[in-house]
Amino acid sequence: MEKTTKSFPISHVIGFFMSLLLTFGAAWVALQTSLPMNTIIWIIGSLAVTQAALQLYMFMHMNEGEDKAALTINILYAAFIAVVIVAGSIWVMFSGHSH
Amino acid sequence: MSAKIDTALPLEYQTEQNRMNILGFWIFLGAEIVLFATLFGVYGVLGHRHAGGPMQQDLFIIKDVMIQTMLLLTSSFTMGIAIFEMRRHQLKGMLVWLVITLLLGGGFLYMEIQEFTHYVHQGATMQTSAFLSSFFVLLGTHGLHVTLGIGWAVLLIIQLLQRGLTPVTARKTFIIGLYWHFLDVVWIFIFTFVYLAGLVS
Structure with a gap:
């Protein structure tokens, strides 16, 4: 900075x-x-x-900035949750109920 | 207001209050990422349910999508330049770039409203199919964010004209910059997973 x-x-x-x-x-x-x-x-x-x-x-x-580690962890965690929501929903709805 | 001012830092980081506000806004953006993820998840699940209505290939026009993308991408760049000018303490340059950003954002919004009305005239409404419900909710939420961002930035420009460049107005501008770049990031994913993926034959 x-x-x-x-x-x-x-x-x-x-x-x-x-x-x-x-x-x-x-x-x-x-x-x-x-x-x-x-x-x-x-x-x-x-x-x-x-x-x-x-x-x-x-x-x-x-x-x-002094909070860059916190920022990075925050955004990576949000991205992780986003992937779980999107990929998880699609996986459950498309392959979950065919078994 | 914190009295400890660290003048070695850029204006927007000079007070403890400012640093906390910026950190808090990043945490808000984390929540926004999750909000949009739920809407992308819905679109991913329902995007193939056309219920006999129009499909992605019938509706999307790649030329218009590219123009929208360029407008928003360029506006994210000009917002970056506004923050760059702010760090050089050039209030005038900053205001010029902020106004250019808003004009580009307004152009994007105009294209999007045109697109939606065109779809509705073709009989592709929110009620037509699950695909269109999830499409309009995802894109509508993004468009609403852009609209709010424009209104917010107009208020900020008024404040900058009244109060000039202070640690408080600098922090507010920096935060609105973060918000604007975030909207471009969301659009990158809409462009990729809604438009491009929908047009792959």
Whole structure:
């Protein structure tokens, strides 16, 4: 966490271009390739997670301040709960009742 | 208000109160992640139940989705620049970038409302199918957050004009910045798992 004296926000510009790259990359994989559905979902899902991490670090300054460890644990825990809710719901509803 | 001011830090972190407010907002964002996760879970379960109504491929127009995505992505970037200007103590630059952010956010909202009215005119309403119920609830909740964010930022801009850049207004701006970036993060997942996944043939 520095008191910014630089006059050009280089890390923001890099973050923005990487976000654009990941967005168009995901659109290309989903719409222009003929990979199996599951493969596409895994690839574009990974690109989305990468882009979310990019936002957290390059725009939201998650890696600064005296509470950065608490912040990281908080967000990782929320992400864990999110995965459990989404993947758990889908798993229970689609494979749970076929047995 | 805490009297201990640490001027070695950026304005928004200078008081204990500010640091606690920012930490508290991160914890709120953790809860927001879980809120959106429940809605994504519902969409993941019900997204294939079309009940004879339109399917994702019949409704989604990739060009419009890309424009919405660009508007929100760019607005997240310009919000980042506003915070960058704030750390350089450039109130004027900060206000300019905040206004640009709000215009981009307003453009996104306009596109989304157009999209929803278009769907409804095609007979694809919330009552049509489980897919559309879960779709409108997930996207509507996100759109509502964007709307609230715009209203909140307008109030903040008024306060910045009245009071200038102080540790309190800097902290408020930083927090609204976090909120705005978070909405972009949620949109990345909507773009990926609702639109792109729905358009994979």
